[in-house]
Amino acid sequence: MTQFAYDINDFNLAATELCRYGRTLYQRDWSPATSSNYSIRLNDHCCALTSSGKHKGELTADDILVVDLDGQPLPHPQHKVDARPSAETLLHTQLYRRDPAIGAVLHTHSATAVVLSQLWPEDVLTLQGWELQKAFAGETSHEHPVAIPLFANDQNIDRLATAVEQRMAQQGQGHAYLIRGHGVYTWGKNISECFRHLEALEHLLGYQLQLLQLQQPIGTNNK
Amino acid sequence: MTQFAYDINDFNLAATELCRYGRTLYQRDWSPATSSNYSIRLNDHCCALTSSGKHKGELTADDILVVDLDGQPLPHPQHKVDARPSAETLLHTQLYRRDPAIGAVLHTHSATAVVLSQLWPEDVLTLQGWELQKAFAGETSHEHPVAIPLFANDQNIDRLATAVEQRMAQQGQGHAYLIRGHGVYTWGKNISECFRHLEALEHLLGYQLQLLQLQQPIGTNNK
Amino acid sequence: MTQFAYDINDFNLAATELCRYGRTLYQRDWSPATSSNYSIRLNDHCCALTSSGKHKGELTADDILVVDLDGQPLPHPQHKVDARPSAETLLHTQLYRRDPAIGAVLHTHSATAVVLSQLWPEDVLTLQGWELQKAFAGETSHEHPVAIPLFANDQNIDRLATAVEQRMAQQGQGHAYLIRGHGVYTWGKNISECFRHLEALEHLLGYQLQLLQLQQPIGTNNK
Amino acid sequence: MTQFAYDINDFNLAATELCRYGRTLYQRDWSPATSSNYSIRLNDHCCALTSSGKHKGELTADDILVVDLDGQPLPHPQHKVDARPSAETLLHTQLYRRDPAIGAVLHTHSATAVVLSQLWPEDVLTLQGWELQKAFAGETSHEHPVAIPLFANDQNIDRLATAVEQRMAQQGQGHAYLIRGHGVYTWGKNISECFRHLEALEHLLGYQLQLLQLQQPIGTNNK
Numbered sequence: 001m002t003q004f005a006y007d008i009n010d011f012n013l014a015a016t017e018l019c020r021y022g023r024t025l026y027q028r029d030w031s032p033a034t035s036s037n038y039s040i041r042l043n044d045h046c047c048a049l050t051s052s053g054k055h056k057g058e059l060t061a062d063d064i065l066v067v068d069l070d071g072q073p074l075p076h077p078q079h080k081v082d083a084r085p086s087a088e089t090l091l092h093t094q095l096y097r098r099d100p101a102i103g104a105v106l107h108t109h110s111a112t113a114v115v116l117s118q119l120w121p122e123d124v125l126t127l128q129g130w131e132l133q134k135a136f137a138g139e140t141s142h143e144h145p146v147a148i149p150l151f152a153n154d155q156n157i158d159r160l161a162t163a164v165e166q167r168m169a170q171q172g173q174g175h176a177y178l179i180r181g182h183g184v185y186t187w188g189k190n191i192s193e194c195f196r197h198l199e200a201l202e203h204l205l206g207y208q209l210q211l212l213q214l215q216q217p218i219g220t221n222n223k
Numbered sequence: 224m225t226q227f228a229y230d231i232n233d234f235n236l237a238a239t240e241l242c243r244y245g246r247t248l249y250q251r252d253w254s255p256a257t258s259s260n261y262s263i264r265l266n267d268h269c270c271a272l273t274s275s276g277k278h279k280g281e282l283t284a285d286d287i288l289v290v291d292l293d294g295q296p297l298p299h300p301q302h303k304v305d306a307r308p309s310a311e312t313l314l315h316t317q318l319y320r321r322d323p324a325i326g327a328v329l330h331t332h333s334a335t336a337v338v339l340s341q342l343w344p345e346d347v348l349t350l351q352g353w354e355l356q357k358a359f360a361g362e363t364s365h366e367h368p369v370a371i372p373l374f375a376n377d378q379n380i381d382r383l384a385t386a387v388e389q390r391m392a393q394q395g396q397g398h399a400y401l402i403r404g405h406g407v408y409t410w411g412k413n414i415s416e417c418f419r420h421l422e423a424l425e426h427l428l429g430y431q432l433q434l435l436q437l438q439q440p441i442g443t444n445n446k
Numbered sequence: 447m448t449q450f451a452y453d454i455n456d457f458n459l460a461a462t463e464l465c466r467y468g469r470t471l472y473q474r475d476w477s478p479a480t481s482s483n484y485s486i487r488l489n490d491h492c493c494a495l496t497s498s499g500k501h502k503g504e505l506t507a508d509d510i511l512v513v514d515l516d517g518q519p520l521p522h523p524q525h526k527v528d529a530r531p532s533a534e535t536l537l538h539t540q541l542y543r544r545d546p547a548i549g550a551v552l553h554t555h556s557a558t559a560v561v562l563s564q565l566w567p568e569d570v571l572t573l574q575g576w577e578l579q580k581a582f583a584g585e586t587s588h589e590h591p592v593a594i595p596l597f598a599n600d601q602n603i604d605r606l607a608t609a610v611e612q613r614m615a616q617q618g619q620g621h622a623y624l625i626r627g628h629g630v631y632t633w634g635k636n637i638s639e640c641f642r643h644l645e646a647l648e649h650l651l652g653y654q655l656q657l658l659q660l661q662q663p664i665g666t667n668n669k
Numbered sequence: 670m671t672q673f674a675y676d677i678n679d680f681n682l683a684a685t686e687l688c689r690y691g692r693t694l695y696q697r698d699w700s701p702a703t704s705s706n707y708s709i710r711l712n713d714h715c716c717a718l719t720s721s722g723k724h725k726g727e728l729t730a731d732d733i734l735v736v737d738l739d740g741q742p743l744p745h746p747q748h749k750v751d752a753r754p755s756a757e758t759l760l761h762t763q764l765y766r767r768d769p770a771i772g773a774v775l776h777t778h779s780a781t782a783v784v785l786s787q788l789w790p791e792d793v794l795t796l797q798g799w800e801l802q803k804a805f806a807g808e809t810s811h812e813h814p815v816a817i818p819l820f821a822n823d824q825n826i827d828r829l830a831t832a833v834e835q836r837m838a839q840q841g842q843g844h845a846y847l848i849r850g851h852g853v854y855t856w857g858k859n860i861s862e863c864f865r866h867l868e869a870l871e872h873l874l875g876y877q878l879q880l881l882q883l884q885q886p887i888g889t890n891n892k
Contacts, residue, residue: 033358033423055419109355111426115433118352129787131822131851132778135702141824142850153354155364181365182354196724200702203780210784212437214881256581256646278642332578334649338656341575376577378587404588405577435660479804479869501865555801557872561879564798599800601810627811628800658883 005074006042006066014040014048015064017191021106022050024195026057030108030202036183037086040191041096041103042066046074049092051083069093090161095187098165099173104191106198109183113202116209117178123150125178127204135200136175137193148201149177176201228297229265229289237263237271238287240414244329245273247418249280253331253425259406260309263414264319264326265289269297272315274306292316313384318410321388322396327414329421332406336425339432340401346373348401350427358423359398360416371424372400399424451520452488452512460486460494461510463637467552468496470641472503476554476648482629483532486550486637487542488512492520493551495538497529515539536607541633544611545619550637552644555629559648562655563596563624570595571624573650581646582621583639594647595623622647674743675711675735683709683717684733686860690775691719693864695726699777699871705852706755709860710765710772711735715743718761720752738762759830764856767834768842773860775867778852782871785878786819786847793818794847796873804869805844806862816843817870822851845870 004011018038025031025038036056039049046068050056054063063083066074071089086092092105116125127146133139136146149167154160164177164185175197176186186201188194227234241261248254248261259279262272269291273279277286286306289297294312309315315328339348350369356362359369372390377383387400387408398420399409409424411417450457464484471477471484482502485495492514496502500509509529512520517535532538538551562571573592579585582592595613600606610623610631621643622632632647634640673680687707694700694707705725708718715737719725723732732752735743740758755761761774785794796815802808805815818836823829833846833854844866845855855870857863 032426033355033419035355035358055415109426111429111433114353114355114426115430115437118430119434119437129822129850130783131848132702132704132783135704142822143824153352153365155366179354181352192724196702203701203778203783206780207784207787209433210780210878211788214788255649256578256642258578258581278638332649334652334656337576337578337649338653338660341653342657342660376575376588378589402577404575432656478872479801479865481801481804501861555872557875557879560799560801560872561876561883564876565880565883599798599811601812625800627798655879 004066004076005068006046010042011048011064011066011076012061014042015061018048018050018064019059019061021191021195022056022059025106025108025198026055028110028202030110030198031056032109035109037088037092037107038191039092039096039105044100045069047092047096047105049085049089052086067093069097088157090157091164091185094161094165095185098168101189102187103189104194105185105187106191106194107183107185108198110202110205112206112209113178113184114181116205116212117150117184118181119212120150120178124148125150125205125208127208130204130207132200132203135196137188137197146204147171147174149174151177151179153179153182227289227299228291229269233265234271234287234289234299235284237265238284241271241273241287242282242284244414244418245279245282248329248331248421249278251333251425253333253421254279255332258332260311260315260330261414262315262319262328267323268292270315270319270328272308272312275309290316292320311380313380314387314408317384317388318408321391324412325410326412327417328408328410329414329417330406330408331421333425333428335429335432336401336407337404339428339435340373340406341404342435343373343401343403347371348373348428348431350431353427353430355423355426358419360411360420369427370394370397372397374400374402376402376405450512450522451514452492456488457494457510457512457522458507460488461507464494464496464510465505465507467637467641468502468505471552471554471644472501474556474648476556476644477502478555481555483534483538483553484551484637485538485542487548490546491515493538493542495531495535498532513539515543534603536603537610537631540607540611541631544614545633547635548633549635550640551631551633552637552640553629553631554644556648556651558652558655559624559630560627562651562658563630564627565658566596566624566626568596571651571654573654576650576653578646578649581642583634583643585621592650593617593620595620597623597625599625599628673735673745674737675715679711680717680733680735680745681730683711684730687717687719687733688728688730690860690864691725691728694775694777694867695724697779697871699779699867700725701778704778706757706761706776707860708761708765708774713769714738716761716765716774718754718758721755736762738766757826759826760833760854763830763834764854767837770858771856772858773863774854774856775860775863776852776854777867779871779874781875781878782847782853783850785874785881786852787850788881789819789847791819794874794877796877799873799876801869801872804865806857806866815873816840818843818846820846820848822848 034053037050039047041047051063051065065085066076067085071093095102125148131142133146186197188197257276260273262270264270271287274286274288288308289299290308294316318325348371354365356369409420480499483496485493487493494510497509497511511531512522513531517539541548571594577588579592632643634643703722706719708716710716717733720732720734734754735745736754740762764771794817800811802815855866857866
């Protein structure tokens with residue numbers, strides 16, 4: 001059937017996965033108080049995305065919407081009347097538009113990411129010397145630096161998405177970025193790889209935060 | 224039946240919810256060692272409230288009482304002989320009396336709230352610059368400051384409730400307050416919103432406590 | 447039947463409880479790596495006690511022994527050939543001998559208790575100003591100081607038990623004590639109260655450890 | 670049947686155990702983002718080992734391979750086409766070759782082990798004064814020092830395994846070692862003892878990391 005701009009089986013699969021990862025991410029305390037949003041690409045034109053303001057540990061398929069890559073909602077078999085796409089939809093679609101190899105995006109709010117992003121004085125956090133960097137796709141050594149850009153928080157998501165795109169165009173796409181006092185975005189070819197990236201990133205940010213607690217002055221890297 | 228001053232179905236629903244949230248709050252380690260108390264409004268005149276001294280992860284409907292908004296116990300279908308309302312009942316009823324839109328109150332004792340409240344030198348903790356502030360009902364930007372008052376602990380709950388009421392009358396109701404070395408009170412239109420507020424608050428207080436660990440001197444905000 | 451010096455039903459009940467609390471205490475990470483031991487009084491002459499070297503999250507009734515109040519093993523219906531009483535048996539029986547109102551003893555090894563006990567410079571840690579002190583039986587105000595003695599660790603348990611008894615005889619029994627670099631002992635009229643004491647103590651010690659992380663010099667109380 | 674160089678029942682038992690411990694180690698957050706590898710000796714000539722790049726909380730028997738003590742894969746009843754031995758296989762076989770009493774090896778990546786190993790300035794971390802040292806086989810007192818060597822991380826595992834062997838030949842085998850910014854290796858006569866060693870080690874490293882957070886300068890032991 002072509003009543004939707006995507007294969008309904010792909011949607012159902014994506015919705016199941018987003019709900020399942022939601023439970024995991026909530027239990028890890030990375031998506032507290034209805035924060036966070038997650039998406040999975042359905043095809044070249046649209047992605048499945050969590051709707052705004054839902055408890056992320058209790059998502060059901062009804063809480064998953066479809067948007068095109070301009071962030072506009074598309075008709076959806078289980079669309080609830082009160083469901084609206086996440087306010088941060090454009091930060092997801094910016095990634096899907098720029099790189100067809102991106103199949104999933106996770107945005108979360110761990111206390112570690114929030115505090116470290118608020119404190120880090122420079123506009124990039126360079127990870128180096130950690131074995132777990134190899135969890136990012138394509139990284140093969142702890143000696144290769146991994147740069148995580150930081151952005152000021154902004155309630156104007158359109159403007160923020162533009163800033164992210166500009167930085168990536170200039171400095172490369174990388175594996176993840178931080179929004180100060182807010183959280184982290186990371187992505188992967190599919191939701192499983194994306195989650196692996198997030199899990200590694202949380203550990204790596206945790207290492208850096210512990211170094212800050214152990215060293216003065218704030219913002220001096222361990223290298 | 225009008226043998227009670229409230230709809231028994233409302234009581235049963237509230238009791239079920241209070242027991243369920245008790246399990247969650249105990250598992251989060253926010254209600255250790257029989258501490259904490261929780262309530263849900265039943266109508267304009269009374270609320271359901273946890274009884275004193277119970278293990279909050281093992282509550283049953285028998286552990287839920289009903290009090291009027293002066294804190295006096297009302298007859299109750301499952302009233303245990305040994306059940307008595309929480310010693311802090313008046314801190315719940317103070318909220319229900321002042322604002323008919325408040326439908327639930329949670330008081331908890333996380334280590335984060337206790338330690339931060341003990342250390343914070345001023346009588347208000349102002350949260351600003353954190354995305355998660357938007358989890359409080361009506362907050363729309365990380366840039367808008369959220370003030371959390373602090374009160375000295377007092378075993379005289381009547382006196383403490385009066386102090387809370389006076390401060391709110393002067394400075395506004397806000398979203399939550401801290402009692403030093405004791406814990407936090409927060410509220411919402413229903414138990415679900417109230418829990419969202421608590422979860423956000425715990426993260427926000429955790430951010431502030433981490434800032435204290437990373438910066439000297441104690442009590443200097445990050446702004 | 448009088449083939450045992452205790453009621454076998456009491457033993458069975460105690461064994462079930464000790465196994466159940468073992469699972470809880472292991473999950474809390476307070477009894478790592480087969481450490482810790484727990485006991486419940488059976489009568490004026492003996493108590494049920496965990497055997498040495500068992501995984502505390504996987505205890506079965508076979509792992510529970512009976513000792514008299516001199517620490518000597520008594521015949522037991524499910525006595526395993528390889529089971530032997532905990533090396534620290536005498537620290538349990540010292541408590542049962544001195545106070546007939548003590549019905550249960552928990553000895554655990556949380557990282558918080560171990561680190562704080564190793565660092566604390568004085569031979570007593572005085573808790574004051576914390577609402578959770580009221581979780582100890584008989585305490586009614588955060589203003590009343592609660593003294594927790596500290597003892598140097600000693601592989602000679604007989605000598606350590608004597609030191610504990612002497613200190614209690616001189617300074618009062620209190621609610622709990624710490625062994626440096628080792629762990630905590632606490633007790634109660636039954637296992638439920640004893641666990642409440644332990645849970646409160648872990649929070650209270652956690653507060654103090656956080657104060658140490660936030661303040662210099664080490665060992666200066668917050669009062 | 671002798672179609673394999675090992676008893677297939679031994680393999681099945683080892684695979685079941687490795688999957689079970691994987692779930693536990695993942696839940697403890699010691700094996701994030703597909704990191705870590707675990708092995709169990711099958712006989713004098715080979716061991717069962719986790720394959721590379723798998724989610725350690727979701728291992729199945731298909732993810733367990735067999736290698737000889739030179740690290741070469743052996744035929745295997747459930748060998749997946751894409752399965753390859755861990756890149757760090759030689760760090761496991763080095764241990765099995767040097768000591769026939771070693772029956773299991775666990776390599777994990779807790780944040781505690783990673784951060785402490787990165788910060789510790791000397792090439793050995795000496796644990797002393799902690800009761801939990803007695804969880805290591807053969808240790809009978811907190812007073813006996815336990816030396817944990819540290820090695821620089823190296824993507825050349827052959828070279829790293831040689832460095833480990835040389836250090837052990839000179840300074841003794843000990844109970845465990847750290848690789849800086851990477852993780853920990855520990856071993857035991859069987860997987861249960863090995864896990865007990867790991868659990869104790871994680872607590873002991875956690876104590877040391879907390880001491881670092883509480884004391885200046887970094888790397889000064891508490892003794």
